[in-house]
Amino acid sequence: MDNTTDTVPPKSSIFHVCYLCFLILAIIIGNSLVLVLIRLNRRLHSPTFYFLGNLSFAELLIGVGFVPLYTAAVLEGRWRFGKTMCRAHAFVVTSSVNASLITLCVVSVDRFLDIRDPLRYFGRMTKRRSAMIIFCIWAHSLFWAAMPLVDWGEISFDNNTKTCRPDFAASGISNRVYAALLVVFGFAIPSLVTGYCHIKIYQMAKEQTRKIAKISVRKDFTSGHVQEDIVLTFHPRKERKAHKTILIIIGAFVVCWLPYSIGTSWKLATGHALELYWFANVGLTLALTNSSLNPLIYTLRDRRVRMGFMKLVCGERYRKKLSGKFLAVEL
Numbered sequence: 001m002d003n004t005t006d007t008v009p010p011k012s013s014i015f016h017v018c019y020l021c022f023l024i025l026a027i028i029i030g031n032s033l034v035l036v037l038i039r040l041n042r043r044l045h046s047p048t049f050y051f052l053g054n055l056s057f058a059e060l061l062i063g064v065g066f067v068p069l070y071t072a073a074v075l076e077g078r079w080r081f082g083k084t085m086c087r088a089h090a091f092v093v094t095s096s097v098n099a100s101l102i103t104l105c106v107v108s109v110d111r112f113l114d115i116r117d118p119l120r121y122f123g124r125m126t127k128r129r130s131a132m133i134i135f136c137i138w139a140h141s142l143f144w145a146a147m148p149l150v151d152w153g154e155i156s157f158d159n160n161t162k163t164c165r166p167d168f169a170a171s172g173i174s175n176r177v178y179a180a181l182l183v184v185f186g187f188a189i190p191s192l193v194t195g196y197c198h199i200k201i202y203q204m205a206k207e208q209t210r211k212i213a214k215i216s217v218r219k220d221f222t223s224g225h226v227q228e229d230i231v232l233t234f235h236p237r238k239e240r241k242a243h244k245t246i247l248i249i250i251g252a253f254v255v256c257w258l259p260y261s262i263g264t265s266w267k268l269a270t271g272h273a274l275e276l277y278w279f280a281n282v283g284l285t286l287a288l289t290n291s292s293l294n295p296l297i298y299t300l301r302d303r304r305v306r307m308g309f310m311k312l313v314c315g316e317r318y319r320k321k322l323s324g325k326f327l328a329v330e331l
Helices: 010-040 047-065 067-076 082-116 118-124 127-150 173-212 237-270 277-301 303-326
Strands: 155-158 163-166 215-221 226-232
Touching: 010 047, 010 067, 010 277, 010 303, 047 067, 047 082, 047 127, 047 277, 067 163, 067 277, 082 118, 082 127, 082 155, 082 163, 082 173, 082 237, 127 173, 163 173, 173 237, 237 277, 277 303
Parallel strands: none
Antiparallel strands: 155 163, 215 226
């Protein structure tokens, strides 16, 4: 494992470390509050919020098990924790990121099924079934993260970021197969399913709005047999808002992980990493930033979450005072 120290401009390094320290606090505090809120608020005891809670748990693992070691590596300009911690470091990031992406895929499928057939959805998507899905998400993620520990696949040391991760340009047919399958089952298939679900959701929402926008209701009055048309307008506001929130979460994930994914895809295709210090570190830092965004998105987009956060942080007394100021902003 290469521990070569690169020369980094002091001001850039200090700023980078300060930002990562802030990121650690934001990830841990934000996602912990989401988990506590879902646990305590019965109104959030639904499959969709269970899946979002699972997403927060995966991101919390990144904040606890990956970002602090990355921060220390940036601060010292080298990896000083040994080979065992390097492998553990790669295990944490692989399992957590994979669980996040699969969970986003599951949330998209969940929304698709809910909109396509609401009655059947509420009958089938029980708490027990939600728990089984979450178990399968982690079984899938831990499987791919653990394989390099038993010599299927390799873990490499990235000399630009001074971190450890799966080697997507590993030598040997077996290791190359592992890297390819990890990309297919851990990234490509979940991304395609997520995209398909949201295309279908958009099509169904457009079709439902067209059909239900104007409903003629005839009332037959016995006196004189008078008939009149009453035009009702359907506004699926909650459904549209929930779908838009999920799209924002997925969009933030794509934007934050895009530079890092480009570097990984380049290495998988060419067998060589992009030897650019700034690109590697900006890409990784931006990807890690995504783990702090979802609690902010929930707060801005969902009134129940916003109220719950106010109650947890400020207490019931101050929540009532603040609610009048902030809850009027309903995006």
